[in-house]
Amino acid sequence: MSLKGFYVITDEKLTPYENNQILKKVEEALKGGTKIVQLRDKTHSNNFLIPYAKKLKNLCQKYGALFIIDDRIELVLEVNADGVHLGKDDFPPEEARKILKNKIIGVSCYGDLERAKFMESLSVNYVTFGSFYSSPTKPEAKVISKDILVQAKRILKIPICAIGGINLERAKELVSLGADMIAVVSDIWQAKDIKKRAEEYSKLFL
Template sequence: MLNKLKGLYVITDNVLTPKDTMLQQVEKALQGGAKIIQLRDKKNSDEDIEKEVIVLQNLCRSYRALFILNDRVELAMKLQCDGLHVGKSDYHRMKEIRTNFLGYLGVSCYGDIKKAKEMEYLGVDYVAFGSFFASSTKPNAAVVNTNVINEAKNILNIPICAIGGITTKNVSKLIEQKVDMVAVISDIWKSENIILKCEEFKKQLG
């Protein structure tokens, strides 16, 4: 089951992947080797994105990639999404989410290894740490030392995802720490050739 939780993890963005071009952009990322696609929509209602979720999930399945929905717990359960990712606003209900959601479950732990261990105990499938570099998507996010990955690797038995300001120029620092997944937004969507950019990441990730 966990063999899906490795490689290039690409996240959509309301500005960088607008509704009218998002599907084409995501397909290019998949063609370039993205293993995981997360729909992260901070603007629209569950009703507004329901069709997109279904289409994206089917697109990911056609490329044997994993689709993950960000934050929309009830929608993920309703549509039986392949994956769901949540943050600290849902920490208090993780036991309930894990009981009722049957797909892959990931959680953001920022720089908190103790919290990550607690989440592992509650049954999540992977944890995400970051921001590791200054991020234009989350300019106010605290920057976490890359050593966190190595420390977490010694304590956790589940895959680890790194996020935050990751580019093809700095990803090697995370690969050295044996990170399982790298989540990327800006460096992919702002590139002139999405396919080539994803291929470049894939080559480095091995």
């Protein structure tokens, strides 16, 4: 499966665990053509997350999508997820590669092209840049210039993901500038019709 297309990231408030809302919402996004799902949770224990992660992995398999887990290497191994996403304060990517072997490793590069080049040299599979707009889920994130996508496409061989405050109109521009993936949190989970919104994002990659 290629690292391209619409990428959704779960959120403890917007995809709550009560009544399995996280599973219902993610399945709607998958029905709409989502290609990558990331489980991101900064508060619960691995033990709490294991049953949800296993079900999310099964849903992703059912719809032919990739399942990535934010930060938690042990959880990736426990549920045999497709890969991990690492931020600057998370596990070192070169150590993650030794443990995860040929699984996918994605790394946040914020607005830092040099970091992205270095990460590519460490054999990570994709990098993310952002925030391109002010983000409701990460209000402290620094907004960066969209020109970084153009520069990154010129110097990187690995796929590039754009993230941060993205809606459908903004996504169109970011894809036109070279983003291989668009990662969204608020705009997908707050949509009245998640499946339809996912379809609209997915069409940008056809």
